[in-house]
Amino acid sequence: MQTTFPRLMSHQATTRPNAPAMREKEYGIWQTTTWSAMAALVEAIACGLLQAGLQRGEHLVVIGTNRPRLYATMLAAQSLGAIPVPLYQDAVAAECVFPVNNAEVRFCVVEDQEQVDKLLEIREQCTRLSHIWFDDPRGLRNYDQPGLAALDALIAAGAAHARTHPALFRQQVEQGSADDVAAMFFTSGTTGNPKGVVHTHRALIDRARAGASFDRLTDKDEVLAYLPPAWIGQNIFSYAQWLVAGYVVNCPESGSTVMIDLKEVGPTYYFAPPRVFEGLLTSVMIRMEDAGLLKRKLFHACMELARRVGPALRDGKPVGLLDRLGYRLGDWLVYGPLRNNLGMSRVRVAYTAGEAIGPDLFSFYRSIGINLKQLYGSTETAVFVCLQPDHEARADTVGVPCEGVEIRLSDSGEILVKSPGLLKEYYKNPQATAEVLSADGWYRTSDAGFIDASGHLKIIDRVKDVGRLLGGAFDGAMFAPKYVENKLKFFSHIKEAVAFGDGREKVCVMVNIDFEAVGNWAERRNLPYAGYNDLAGKPEVHELIRACVEKVNADLSRDELLAGSQIRRFLVLHKELDADDGELTRTNKVRRGFIAEKYGVLVDALYGGRTEQFIDTQVKFEDGRTGSASANLRILDAKTFTPIKAAA
Template structure:
């Protein structure tokens, strides 16, 4: 049944007024808002916004971490028929200029002083931005700016108005229809200015329902909301599905307390990009390497059992009595305590998306009893396109089409989607909308892939990124950079990778090492270092990375289509790739083209056969200052392997 987010809120408040809706941790204590309390807060915020002049169809920017009053502000804006536009809280102030100007934003609700400062700096660039409200008053006492006020002030005005007009809010909610615009999400902008993806209440609630139905989600789920709300992945899990299902969303105290809060809450429904699961596993392996000999032996012994038995159990298969006994003992001694340490002891369903996840990483979590699955979708599709059913989970696919989704694969290998969750369009960009939406209603994903024999979708790379080698022994061979990069990132020592090779005679790559994992490895090998740049250029680290690269090459040699994508030369960058330096998007996607231009001298050095190359790079620090990082980078050669001949 078609509905809107404000109507869903009122339904929960009427049916389950005292049930917890959202929790926030403040000063170490969890504070709870019931559905009834949340509805009252939204009513007062909506009235305050209406009195301030927010009108139907207008955009309002929301910037901050996951906070109950920011989520309530979004529902309040939607109640008036206005359109919330969440932006990344860690973005530099200048990055807000385009979305605010493009969407003609006059109102903004932000979390704290940091976000206020960013928006105040933009007022000359964005003269339409008249009103800014902040949630957290710390540090704001001496601010005296026109149009700047606290959310408490807005709520107080709204409370007085609601007392005078008791039926006003419900009337506003009735006027908002399912086909009205509910929110706008800006894309990461890997190739230029971000695009505003327009979604209606119907598209978002329909996909939220489809995902909930797929995994039998109910109002008894617990979710931890710790990823940026501006990312539609977080938004669909902790906003759209929250209001559709009525489960409890928990907001951590801060980014630094997420792991503690994760263990305290013990979510039953968990979502994270592969990088988070990689980080969790890396921390576990670092701790195990520091453990005593007996503990390490027990861990590796029982993990061998888990890898053999766990995935079969998770997929509903049967195992022998001895293996069942060993797994039960391992669960008591290793797997159970490990799940508890990770905060995943109560997880019933865990999803990852956004990037490919390594098969070893994937099997590790399933081996210890975490029902980790993959899904496929994007901002334009409201996330839920393909999902992995229980008992049919594989590391190399992203699942089957979920309810209402149709898939087509073109002759060029591009995946086309038709779904009730497709975007209404790109805001003020009819040309871009026409490029991705066909008259027949098909959305061009830009992803290359295919449906395998079991009906599951397998993604290879972005269509525009799939290239060809020119010259050399693999002349004309396919080159899929993202596929190669993901294989490299499957190793815990490699945090990011950037592969080059299109219209070249061979493949070369930049590597970013994982500072924590490699730093721990260096300490265990008595290798001193003085920071990232020094560690990255150690000969021993190059040998460590060379081993990873050559393992990827050996794996690629088994693929008759991508055997030419083996990495022949590599270097370890002197700095970590950073969104503040323009090298990554805010969702941590590599901006390969920008990196190739920025580090042209390094790319040329690899392809010209040099053994090293000096470079100086400007970097931006967290406090806004800039500095220079310089290093003489070594360039390493990697062994490649002849293609494996498949048996006829």
Template sequence: MDTTFPRLLLRHAAERPDAPAMREKEFGIWQTWTWSRLVLLVRHIACGLHQAGLARGEHIVVIGTNRPRLYATMLASQALGAIPVPLYQDATAAECVFPINNADVRFAFAEDQEQVDKLLEIRSQCPQLAGIWFDEPRGLRNYLAAGLASLDSLAEEGRAFAQLHPDFFDTEVGLGRPDDVAAMFFTSGTTGHPKGVVHTHRTLLDRGRAGAEFDHLTSSEEVLAYMPPAWIGQNIFSYAQWLACGYVVNCPESPDTVMIDLKEIGPTYYFAPPRVFEGLLTSVMIRMEDAGAIKRAMFHGFMNVARRVGPALRDKRPVGWLDRIEYAIGDALVYGPLRNNLGFSRVRVAYTAGEAIGPDLFSFYRAIGINLKQLYGSTETAVFVCMQPDDQVRADTVGIPCSGVEIRVAENGEVLVRSPGLLKEYWRDPEATAQAKTSDGWYHTGDAGFLDAHGHLKIIDRAKDVGRLADGSMFAPKYIENKLKFFPYIKEAVAVGDGREKACALINIDFEAVGNWAEKRNLPYAGYTDLAQKPQVYRLIQDCVEKVNADLAADEKLAGGQIHRFLVLHKELDADDGELTRTNKVRRGFIAEKYAVLVDALYGGRDEQYIETQVKFEDGRTGSVSATLKIVDARTFAPVRAAA
């Protein structure tokens, strides 16, 4: 699109000043921000930032949850030609040092006391960090740090400046160009320092518009913004597409109230990574465990109907009238109430992305009448590369290339992309930029995949992760892990086996789901570590593993990747301990090194292994967790040969 974010803001404010732009829930009440109210705040913050010395082309850090005032700060920065850099609000103070120094950040916006404390803690390591503004004043009354002030005071200074210079803001917005840098996102890489992905107004808005046109989005959509703004998925859906379409973005009161707020808003356009859909399904299954026998029987009976009939109805394929009647009864008694309970009654389009989703998990939501689809993209491609049309949705593909995108598969199976949404560069890393982008504009995704006969892209795994067992069988760890994570009792899994004679797995139980299961069986436990090592829990997880093995046996290419041995970890994998990225992707290499003694025990034929692991608590303290972990063999199955 031949425009910029601040220009779109001004256009919406001029065309429909009293229409809602955002809503924010405070003290249990939804507060509406109109376009005219929002643009006034942006104008005042921009003038205040100008007086503070923010220069065109300079970076400013924004750290916090989704809030109208956080979005206003980003827009105000862009109005001056500066570049907002959103950071993950759950990042530790130490994790903020590299991006702040790498981008020469002098100014930062922090949502509350927690974020202010982080920035003050690292100030000695970031001497150029001169100004910090906060939104929520609670707990900050007696803070006397130099350069620390409230956003209200900044906006008030800007209001006074705007009265003396009424044309300043509009003039600055007019100086902006579509090819100016609009934002920088630091990737939460699985290895090494994160890289700053540089995007322009044109790249972000072009992809935002392409996605909107694909699904016929309008200004009447309702969106819930609850994922970190530092994740480009959230940024595209609730910032770029918000300004491209002019729909309403709703900000939950807190992370703890997201499910309640989801039901109250009833979004029409919804986006979540697979782990959110996994968590929702787990909560459903826990509730069904608590239900009476009749209700459980009705649920499972109608779910069998849904799995058989629902996807075909969603894809408008022929369905017999008896099946239609049975599904309609199920919709009245089970699927409709379930959608309402999840907050999905009004969802017209729902997407999942960020990593592969298990086919069983994906099919569950479509079966109960939710138009859940997959899309494919990354931070570097501004999200939208492939999308699934409403009538061509399959669990094993991520759709067709959307507007302006070309796809090519290299000889080694890596997917290459050429698109108007490609990153401009990696900040201060010309070597990485040259490796990622060819001279003729092709981006190396690092994913292994292929285009099927219908033109749909199928992603197998990360190219670097797809391996071979010692006998030459294909080993796709992510595919195996996703199948394991479909079960409500398994929260995370790490499959190992590349170059070895068989596949094994390290598993995290879902503490809530397994705890609920244990309590119903009067099985006492004293915390996660104790519960994880109960023999009854091992039998529960073994049943899940063996069901996955049976499924893998039916896949000719992946039958050799069945899990022969597994163990249940003594602690949950955690981003604070370096085991996951901030977007909850497994840091496979780090885990293999950290838990090498466990991997060796899996392949050494041992029945148990002692381990002690250092952990970091939420308050910054460190401690250790130790346990003797059991190691169990799982039943495997002969490959099912396809009929001749």
């Protein structure tokens, strides 16, 4: 099979020239790009880049949000045998230096002034960087930098070149092979410099087809592309599967209009990490708390029925006639309007991945008729490793191996994967490649887990993070920090948590409150606050979080393997953990080691038995300025429970 992404685009443009390929909302109006118009745009950009000197096998950086012309740029680069490298649009300038230099980048195509400013700032450190094209000209009129130009100029020059060389583009596309490198995605870099994950056309297209086949995706489906294109998950859903299935990709106007745009588009195929689903549910519950008494009673009565019978109906299981009639009435009164308000009235398949999702949250969406499922994968596996069948969706698993995937467990419990979608290599890093890819083709995921009796995969934690308690009543007991953190994050009032315990006698935790949820909770109780720092320091908030912690402890006490991971002490941080401060990755994963070092004084206070500790932390603002956030943090004890087995 010699299929490449440019060939898939040409196929769509030939067979469905007037069908919509992408829509972009601009100034409040949806603009449609057909497949034939997309093909013409790709040809113009490709010819422009060829004229500018882009070579086969060379890397081209693309930075911005989801925009048709940026997707067309990636296709244009692939048409020439070059390799698009999408970078996170919210990364600060310094974070772009390593990828640009590592990939020896000369050419960049970016969205707007913000991205141009970043690249100009690092240009002295990236000496090969010679050409920067921008899509949105606002704010750039008076910029006069060598090699800086509008994407419009590149398109115009390329279109003129294509007219005088009509066979050139087709010749370039025909030189492409399925085993050529299609794209490179940089990992988050939680423990050092990010690694460039190299994927071929064959690998990405195979996984896109496997996912599309599993969920019966067609050209009638629609998606909303709102997550960073630099994240492979968004790239698979709005690029690889878009070209394979031929459905419509809708690009929102901005991050602030995503919810409005979601309702207007009504996608049929939807993906979001758990935090997005948590945020949607939190906003619903906040609005319901402010509703009238009658509406609140109706909502809670209908939701009680939905929780009881909704998942069974969703899974095709038998339900009594009265319950069916009651649910149908609830769908007319509550569930249908709620799905519509969430923008999910047309959703046929919804996925979440990246972190564990709370059972209550998972059940809520399935109970109101949304086919929410989980998947398992990573950048290195081109996303699709495990998927949940429609009638086998459970909160505590990530599904069954999908087409072409084999899974086995190492002696240490690490999940090993063999798949057609595995990375080719880490760019310029043979040592790291050898560490994750065995000679016989197995990929070491670094995740610990097991296959349950029904054939579903369960994830416990990262192998390197699974530790042991040392000393005390649970000496030698397993400690899985991510498992504990996820249980805490299942509560709407907790946004992030960082658990410590490996090599120590007890587990202690730092917590970030969810400012919106806790703020609304405080307002309903007439509890005044001046901002995040003030709210996080309220004794009433501490007791709210203590209740959440103790519920987690009660749950852990029933788990024979992890009963020792009950939380003994905790504190509520005075600031939100932030990727700009190095505390989170760009995909919002906690950098536990960095946090342990940065907040070492707090870790010492937790384990030293102190009841409070002063902390002064440097923070970085969005405009690049730095400041500080300080507070005297209270450290609290939490009630723990006797393990169920020991009590019996």
